[in-house]
Every structure is written in C-alpha cells, then in structure tokens.
Amino acid sequence: xxxxxxxxxxxPTVALGQGDWTADEVQHLSGCPSCRREWxxxxxxxxxxxxxxxxxxxxxxxxxxxxxxxxxxxxxRKWKVWRFAALAAAAALVGVLWTGRSEQPLPGxxxxxxxxxxxxxxxxxxxxxxxxxxxxxxxxxxxxxDVDTLETTDPGVMESPEPETVYDYWEG
Amino acid sequence: xxxxxxxxxxxxxxxDHSLVAAYRGGEERAAAELVGRHGPAVGRFLYSSxxxxxxLDDLVQETLFRAFxxxxxxxxxxxxxxxxxxxxxxxxxxxxxxxxxxHIVSLDQHELRDSADPHADYAASETEERLRQELSRLPRLxxxxxxxxxxxxxxxxxxxxxxxxxxxxxxxxxxxxxKRLKELFG
Numbered sequence: 001x002x003x004x005x006x007x008x009x010x011x012p013t014v015a016l017g018q019g020d021w022t023a024d025e026v027q028h029l030s031g032c033p034s035c036r037r038e039w040x041x042x043x044x045x046x047x048x049x050x051x052x053x054x055x056x057x058x059x060x061x062x063x064x065x066x067x068x069x070x071x072x073x074x075x076x077r078k079w080k081v082w083r084f085a086a087l088a089a090a091a092a093l094v095g096v097l098w099t100g101r102s103e104q105p106l107p108g109x110x111x112x113x114x115x116x117x118x119x120x121x122x123x124x125x126x127x128x129x130x131x132x133x134x135x136x137x138x139x140x141x142x143x144x145x146d147v148d149t150l151e152t153t154d155p156g157v158m159e160s161p162e163p164e165t166v167y168d169y170w171e172g
Numbered sequence: 173x174x175x176x177x178x179x180x181x182x183x184x185x186x187x188d189h190s191l192v193a194a195y196r197g198g199e200e201r202a203a204a205e206l207v208g209r210h211g212p213a214v215g216r217f218l219y220s221s222x223x224x225x226x227x228l229d230d231l232v233q234e235t236l237f238r239a240f241x242x243x244x245x246x247x248x249x250x251x252x253x254x255x256x257x258x259x260x261x262x263x264x265x266x267x268x269x270x271x272x273x274x275h276i277v278s279l280d281q282h283e284l285r286d287s288a289d290p291h292a293d294y295a296a297s298e299t300e301e302r303l304r305q306e307l308s309r310l311p312r313l314x315x316x317x318x319x320x321x322x323x324x325x326x327x328x329x330x331x332x333x334x335x336x337x338x339x340x341x342x343x344x345x346x347x348x349x350x351k352r353l354k355e356l357f358g
Contacts, residue, residue: 008347008350011322012321012322012325013325015322016324016325018325034354037354037355037357038350038354040354040357041303041322041350041353041354041356041357042322044299044300044303044357045220045303045318045319045322045323046322046323048216048219048220048300048303048304048323049215049216049217049218049219049220049323050216052215052216052219052225052228053212053213053215053216053219053228054212055225055228056211056212056215056228056229056232057229058207058208058211058212059208061207061211061229061232061233061236062203062204062207062208062211063204064233065203065207065233065236065237065240066200066203066204068233068237069203069237069240069241
C-alpha cells in the first residue's frame with residue numbers, strides 16, 4: 001500500500017478526532033499536494049452540517065418521535081393498541097349493562113305511585129312514629145335483589161308460556 | 173501497514189444493540205436515548221446531502237420515525253447509524269422527487285451568525301455551500317459512500333452492508349467521489 005492510500009484511509013479517523021497524524025504522515029502531507037487537497041476535503045466534510053444539525057432540538061425531537069410512535073400502528077406498539085382497545089371495549093360493555101339495568105323500573109320506585117293512588121288502609125303504618133315511618137319508606141326505595149318479577153300486565157309481551165295459559169283460562 | 177480505519181468500529185454499536193433491544197421490550201427511554209445519540213448525525217447527513225436547513229427538523233424526525241417503525245428490519249449486520257443514514261437518504265430522495273425541484277439554500281439566504289471574525293465565517297460558509305453543491309451533483313451511491321466514510325467514519329465493510337454492495341466497490345465509489353470533489357480545494 002502506498003503512503004497516499006494509507007493516508008487516505010487514515011483521514012476520516014483523524015478528521016473525526018479519533019486519532020492523530022504521526023510525524024511521518026505530517027511529513028508526507030506537507031510534500032504531497034494531492035493528499036493535502038484530499039485532507040482539506042475530508043476535514044471540511046467531517047464538519048459539514050454541524051451548525052444546522054446543532055440547531056435541531058433533540059429533546060423536542062425525541063418527544064415528537066415517541067408521540068408519533070405511540071399513535072402509529074407499527075409493529076413495536078401494536079400490543080399497546082390492542083390492550084387499550086380491549087380496555088375500552090370492556091369499559092363500554094360495563095357502561096351499557098349498567099345503563100340498561102338502571103333504566104329498568106325498580107320494584108320499589110315503580111310500585112310507589114300505584115300504592116299511593118290505591119289508598120289501601122295500612123293500620124300498622126299508622127301506629128309508627130315519623131322517624132320509623134321514614135325508615136320503612138327508605139327501605140322500600142332500596143333496589144330489590146335480583147329476582148324474577150312481572151313488570152307488565154300486558155299479556156301480549158309476556159314471554160313465558162305459563163302466564164298465557166292462565167290468561168287463556170281466565171278468558172274461558 | 174494495514175488499513176486500521178477499516179477495522180474502526182462504529183462508536184457505541186454494542187450499546188445501540190442493547191438500546192434497540194430495550195426499546196423492543198417496551199422501554200421508551202431507550203428510544204429517546206437513540207434519538208439523542210443519532211439525531212444530530214442524521215441532521216448533518218441530510219444537510220450535506222442537499223436538504224434545506226429549514227426542513228431539517230421535519231426530515232430528521234421523519235427518518236427516525238420510519239426507522240423505529242421498521243426496527244425489525246435492522247438485524248445488526250450494519251451499524252445502527254449506517255442503517256439509519258440509508259433510511260435518511262431514501263427519505264430525502266423521495267422528498268426531492270415529490271417536490272420536483274432540489275432546494276439548496278443559496279448563500280444570500282444563508283444566515284450568518286455573529287462572530288468575532290465575520291470574514292472567516294463567510295469564507296467557511298462559502299466553502300461549505302460549494303461542497304454541498306458538488307456533493308449534490310455526485311451519483312447517489314458515491315455521495316452516500318463518501319459521506320458515510322468521511323463524515324461518519326464508517327468502515328468499508330459497514331458501508332457495504334448498509335448499502336448492499338461489497339467493501340471493494342465501496343472503496344472504488346469513495347475514491348471516485350474524492351477525485352471529483354478535491355478539485356474544489358485545488
């Protein structure tokens with residue numbers, strides 16, 4: 001390998017500050033115009049773009065890249081997207097079930113206006129003091145435990161065949 | 173004498189491997205570390221390849237975003253940086269093609285910073301601009317090989333792996349690029 005080729009291979013190392021010229025190399029450089037021009041070129045290239053690159057805001061860049069990766073559906077983050085989707089679906093299901101349940105008339109609240117309108121005499125309640133009566137009424141307002149209840153008197157919407165049989169029997 | 177620079181490993185390549193593994197395991201801090209380590213190098217490469225300074229932020233971000241999305245395709249044969257710079261080069265090619273005109277910032281658009289020696293700064297900027305323009309006129313492979321070698325210190329084996337060529341061919345491309353460019357300094 002000639003000295004010029006050797007020097008050419010060494011140039012990036014020295015230009016990037018990862019090594020120094022030896023005395024022999026310095027001597028060759030001073031006497032070889034071709035190597036000197038190449039050295040100027042490599043040295044200028046090693047610094048090219050330092051200023052604009054230094055103006056790139058690295059913390060903001062890292063934040064922006066991570067933000068985009070978080071929203072992307074790339075392979076590295078698919079599991080996170082699926083986990084989030086599963087949680088969202090579960091939350092939606094619970095919400096639907098809860099809403100549906102609360103829209104059903106509760107036995108206590110549904111029956112209260114009917115009972116009030118019927119004017120049925122309840123002498124036991126007449127004997128109660130106001131605070132005892134309040135306690136009983138509060139108890140009636142609590143939701144009943146899960147039991148099968150007949151919420152409608154319309155036989156057309158009954159699903160069980162048994163009440164239909166009773167109805168038919170009534171009608172004769 | 174042997175070409176010791178050919179054996180020069182890319183700096184922190186082992187740690188790049190562990191950071192990539194950590195990121196694949198779900199550690200986002202590892203990604204931030206990789207961005208901090210290679211972001212400026214990507215910026216320098218893109219600028220030297222002809223990207224406009226005002227577009228550098230967006231192009232660097234897009235390069236890193238694409239790289240992280242395609243992280244599975246990096247098998248560690250080429251150094252992480254060389255792999256990243258080839259993505260940057262492809263991105264810039266697409267970017268230039270989409271704009272239909274190559275945008276090199278001319279000297280009159282170039283902002284010069286305050287300096288104790290404005291004449292020296294101007295001369296440096298002028299040389300820089302001429303070098304950028306000459307680089308942009310090189311065939312793509314010559315430019316990539318030259319920048320990977322002269323600007324980032326990659327060895328020919330690494331360059332060959334990243335660009336899908338041989339070390340011998342990479343050396344030939346480098347010397348062709350040097351032959352054309354060093355006339356600037358004649």
